[in-house]
Amino acid sequence: MAKSKIRNIAILTGGGDCPGLNAVIRAVTKTAINKYHLNVFGIEDGYRGLIENRIFPLTFANASGILDVGGTILGSCNKSNPFKFPVKTASGKTVMQDVSDLCIQNLAEKNVDALICVGGDGTMTSAADFAKKGMPVMGVPKTIDNDVYGTDTTFGFDTAVYTATDALDKLHTTASSHHRIMIVEVMGRYAGWIALYSGIAGGADVILMPEFPYDIKKVCDYVIERGKVGKKFSIIVVAEGAKPKGGHMVISKTDNNSPDPIKLGGIANVLSEQIGHLTGLDTRATILGHVQRGGTPTPRDRQLGTMFGYLAVDYLMKGVKNQLVILNDNHPGCVPLAKIRGKIKTVKPNDPMVLAAKAVKTSFGV
Ligand code: F6P
Numbered sequence: 001m002a003k004s005k006i007r008n009i010a011i012l013t014g015g016g017d018c019p020g021l022n023a024v025i026r027a028v029t030k031t032a033i034n035k036y037h038l039n040v041f042g043i044e045d046g047y048r049g050l051i052e053n054r055i056f057p058l059t060f061a062n063a064s065g066i067l068d069v070g071g072t073i074l075g076s077c078n079k080s081n082p083f084k085f086p087v088k089t090a091s092g093k094t095v096m097q098d099v100s101d102l103c104i105q106n107l108a109e110k111n112v113d114a115l116i117c118v119g120g121d122g123t124m125t126s127a128a129d130f131a132k133k134g135m136p137v138m139g140v141p142k143t144i145d146n147d148v149y150g151t152d153t154t155f156g157f158d159t160a161v162y163t164a165t166d167a168l169d170k171l172h173t174t175a176s177s178h179h180r181i182m183i184v185e186v187m188g189r190y191a192g193w194i195a196l197y198s199g200i201a202g203g204a205d206v207i208l209m210p211e212f213p214y215d216i217k218k219v220c221d222y223v224i225e226r227g228k229v230g231k232k233f234s235i236i237v238v239a240e241g242a243k244p245k246g247g248h249m250v251i252s253k254t255d256n257n258s259p260d261p262i263k264l265g266g267i268a269n270v271l272s273e274q275i276g277h278l279t280g281l282d283t284r285a286t287i288l289g290h291v292q293r294g295g296t297p298t299p300r301d302r303q304l305g306t307m308f309g310y311l312a313v314d315y316l317m318k319g320v321k322n323q324l325v326i327l328n329d330n331h332p333g334c335v336p337l338a339k340i341r342g343k344i345k346t347v348k349p350n351d352p353m354v355l356a357a358k359a360v361k362t363s364f365g366v
Helices: 021-036 047-051 100-109 121-132 157-178 193-201 216-228 267-279 289-293 299-317 352-359
Strands: 008-013 039-043 055-058 085-088 094-097 114-119 137-141 181-186 206-208 234-239 251-254 262-264 283-287 323-328 331-336
Touching (some): 008 047, 021 299, 114 121, 114 299, 157 193, 157 299, 181 267, 193 234, 193 352, 206 216, 216 234, 267 283
Parallel strands (some): 114 137, 137 323
Antiparallel strands (some): 039 055, 085 094, 251 262, 323 331
């Protein structure tokens, strides 16, 4: 095999933060230095730092002692698409501009031969666009939502499911003591992975997800039926992107300067009102929010982050480029960024977890 010409690599973490990012940064840095004697640069705050030329050396010293630390030592940003970046004109108007050439120039100044982009679908879309411009890129799939297309799983998801399950366990006691309907809203954007996995692990009675629009009457009938057989409380897990049949998702705010302008949130409050009104039962809503993105990564996320980080460097040095490192049927591999660009992975009706939930009589409100 031809010797790789790569001498200098850079890494950035884009999109929403999640547990396990530091495991990737550590693995990339240590693999690159240890195994391949490369120079490694860290880019601050995702693509924003690349646009603003905030690039600094990563060494054993600054990539050490971070494996169990949540967040990202590099910082992140989910508002900076270099191909559509908000710039103020002389007249004070904000216009969207392609500033990707500036990014390439900033990388060239440091003689960066390849870029590792750690992120979700938005980060991968820009990574694919940089690959098209001739910059060798490797993607690493990150997100609590588990919705990155092409991979079995993303790091960050396991920790979020753990946090949500812990919350469900804790809410069970109040639900049971007060004979209440507890509605717990979890994140996940347009995919119901966190709701499905935490709902199963936390013994939820009802799981509502964007993939299966619900019928509110069926949800109410289900909790009333439970009451008739002595179960005077119910736990409902609802994904932030869940919506009723023929209805819409609940939007908490819109940010037009973000490549992902729609912020979901608030469906638990809507359901609490409706279910309380329709059943006469005492209902409460809990919105878990960003707590799902925080904290110490689980062992699984540290392992996944370490393996993905190592793979990204190893593939690059073997001459592979412009791919996303993945797990496919539990085997490490990679898929072309161009193939996954703009796609997300959602829950299918025949997913084994959906079938298992149905088998134990969990309702999806359909
Ligand atoms: O993609 C991760 C995520 O936490 C989603 O689950 C959620 O919809 C979104 O990010 C929230 O974004 P922000 O941090 O901008 O509020």
